[in-house]
Amino acid sequence: MDVTTSSDTKTSENTPKYNMRPEQAAVTQSSQKSCSPRTIQLLVEKMNNMTLGDTKTSENTPKGNKRPEQAAVTQSIQRSPWSRTIRLPGQKTNDTALSDTNTCENTPKKKESPEDQRETNVWIIGSSYIRRAKGEAKEIFGENFGLNTKVQWFGKRGMRWGGVLPCFYKELSTQSPPDILVIHAGGNDLGLFSAYELSSVIEKELMQLHTEFPSMTIAYSSINERQVWIYGNPGEINKDRETVNASIRKAVDRFDGVIIEHPHIRFFDNSIFLRNGVRFSKKGNELFLTSIRTAIQKSLQSRH
Incomplete structure (x- = not known):
């Protein structure tokens, strides 16, 4: 033992x-x-x-006593160094919305240039048709043609084409040039000059304005029909009117200008004119001003 x-x-x-x-x-x-x-x-x-x-x-x-699906997520996160958000099975996240919000908050707002902030200016220069149309335009369409712009009227009774540039440069001495220039003149020159002479002068001076102020949109308002002409036969004067308008239409295309037509003003329609056959009735003014307003509106849209 x-x-x-x-x-x-x-x-x-x-x-x-x-x-x-x-x-x-x-x-x-x-x-x-x-x-x-x-x-x-x-x-x-x-x-x-x-x-x-x-x-x-x-x-x-x-x-950590994790469930199999949690362990799988953990391993996936460990393997991927770029993972930033843990999403468990069945869990909903709003990552996209948060990302968009952060981007929106961090993205600097686009600053408007002085050109965008400045109000668009429109000058309308012409004969007595323009002088009388100023009040009618306000009554029919409201202030500034009811457009988002500033409209200034420079009409003079009996103005001929020779008075257009002096009027323009006079106003230019006290303010900046307009964004859009509308001219309605030349009808009082018919019968005093040939159609060729008048159209040559108009074309030359419009090109001069464009050269000096290339950013300014020039709108030429065609010489309208009348029932009465002061100098010469009405039939011959009307042909000269058509010749001048056609010539200026081609010239304006060369510097991307605008032509304002007055197709609804016809000499045979008595409802458009007063008794003297020259001045417009209320209906005539509305037709005349609608054509000008439409051209200004299109020019404003093309500039933005």
Whole structure:
């Protein structure tokens, strides 16, 4: 019996020590005191297997007791260094809206240039048709033709074409040039000059205005029909009128100007004229002004 105890003690001393946890060491010590060497060996092997099993389980088990779908998201985020938003299965986010909001807040607003902020100016220069039309335009369409612009009227009774440029430069001495210049003159020159002479002067001076002020839109209002002409036979004067208008129409195209036609003003329509056969009735003024207003409106749209 003493020999067996001595042998057990030696076996215990020669057995390799393991890096065991406290509970494993306690079991081993207890086993060494109460079990045979064979039993101790079996217990040690069993505990080693348990340790290895625990190690594998801890390596494969997701940290933080996460569900499989959460662990998959975590691994995906770890693999992708560009991921910035964590989206779990079933979770809705408003990333796009937030991104758009941030972009909108951080994007500097486009500053309007002084040209965009400045009010568009329109000058209308002409004979007594323009002088009388000023009040009618306000009554029919409202202030400034009812458009988003500033309209200035420069009409003079009996004005001939020779008075157009002096009127323009006089106003230019006190203010900036207009964005749009409308001219209605030349009818009082018919019969005093040939159609060729008059059209040559008009064409030359319109080109002069364009050269000096290339950003200014020039709108030529065609000479309208009348029932009575002061100088010459009405039939011959009307032919000269058509010749001048056709010539200026071609000239204006060369500098991208505007031609204002008055197709509804016909000399045989008594409702358009007053008794003198020259001045317009209320209906005539409305037709005349509608053509001018339409041309100004189109010019404003083309400038923006």
